[in-house]
Amino acid sequence: MIRWLTSPAWDQVAHYRRLWLYAIAILVMIILVAPTLIVIPMSFSDSKYLTFPPTGWSLGWYRTFFESSTWLMATKTSLLVAVFTVLVATPLGTLAAYAIHESRLAAMSGVHAVLLSPMMVPVIMVAIGLYFIYARLELLNTKLGLVLAHAMLAIPLVVITVLAGLKTYDMNQERVARSLGAPRWLAFWTVTLPQIRPAILNAVLLSFLTSLDEVNVALFISGGENSTVTRVMFNSLRDEIDPLITVVSTCLVLVSVTIVLVVQLANRKSHQ
């Protein structure tokens, strides 16, 4: 094995000799997706309880979901908050990443650390802090409050992603554009932005999913008609365990997968 690792690259390793490697890769992938995939057949169950494998098939729980105003309202809240989180976090995070990348100020490393700090603190602490601040600002149980909180959680991801994109970008291009007569914002818009587009699309994806999947903060600061899906799921799990929850999960998986695919497709297009 050591000899295999140290042998030069041109020494081709036969496929059968790395079967173990493929086996590990497949195992890891199964472990990653199995919990997600197991939920989907469970959502088509006709049982009153969570069972796997289901004893019989039915769309009954889907009907229950689409007839429940609580669930529909929560879904609408979650999607709306996720979209606005993207709209707030992506531009702000991108501008911050640009500043961190371009500035030669010594204080900029401090700014960088502050922007990443929501990732370093346990989310539950962030949630508790937000609860007390929002109580004073009367932002509890509002969509605005949720968007601001989720944007705070998403901005570090946007900053990291866009910074990585800027690292492989040649800033001289923007300088050339400026020397050729474009004001700085226009040079950024016409030259820099199209080239860091894959990073920005990934940032969009990450902030959307961060908001959609978020539970901790939502538990503390959302409620009433502005409850998120994740919060309603959590409540319903506490009261009763029925297959409705798997219907919601399946829908969330569907939304996430769609978004990931759209971003992947857009990235591939911008590569060409």
Next chain:
Amino acid sequence: MTSLPISIRSLTKAHGALTVLDGVDLDVRSGEFMTLLGPSGSGKTTLLMVIAGFIRPSSGQVLVGDKDMTRVPPHRRDLGMVFQNYALFPHMTVGENVAYPLKRRSYSKAEIADKVNAALKIVQLEALSERYPSQLSGGQKQRIALARAVSFDPRILLMDEPLSALDKKLREHMQIEIRDLHDRLGITTIYVTHDQREALTMSDRIAVINEGRIAQVDAPAALYEKPKNLFVADFIGDSTILPLHREAGRLMLNGAPIHPGCAPEAIGTAPHLVIRPEKLEVLRDGQLPAGQNLIEGALRSALFQGDSVLVQVELADGAVLSLRQPGRHNLPEPGHRIRLGLPIADTVVLAGA
């Protein structure tokens, strides 16, 4: 198109305790090809970036024509720029790249198409306007970057080591091409390089920069023949620099007198002799033509280098000097005594640090 002179007045740039540019004064004449030459870290690129408007100086002024440009943002300076790595926009075609500066100005579509064509014609790449930069060779990219920098008839062209990414042969070809382009457009050009041969080949005048100051500004030949200080003498060309002694008002090298090409009182303290390898001539025994200084030593080696022979001579004090001559004729055997003549007119003596 009229080109404009550039005047740089006591320009200083400091980052905290570090002084990158230290009171630089430089006048570039209208239509001149001026090269900023210096080792890396000398401040030459910083000076170019100040002229372009990307770096704000701590003090001093940049004048273009009689207009003070010091506080004008880069996009209103009306100058073309070419960078080391071309900096073509990879998401635009060649034509769109060249049209970029034109679209920022109020030209009609037809005018833009005409000017793009004209610019591509200048660099002889009209056929490539639909290609993307990734489909071009290094030399083609460089030409497109040039076309883009001149398509809008700027008054000034700035180039930051534009040829350093090319291989030697292409680089030498492009040197002539860029110089030719400059002559055709008559545009005031400031060119940054650390390659002295490139600077000597292309420039009307060269500003040698060292540690944020201008060491000398002169035409290439003057810079080479008459360096004004030891830094320039050492940086330009292959020189041997030997310390001289003063004895009774005369300059001495290993006990032999050296007559300088300039007045000895102009030299100052710690005089040094600067010798260019091609200025020395091997003398026969007993021969000493009038108007020459005599230097004696022992032949150490004679290396054949294709177009010339590089001869190394060891002096009495152990110092080694080099000379270059066309062939091996009239050279003694290694280890034997050799007598060298240096014309007094070419005898450069400079004050040491």
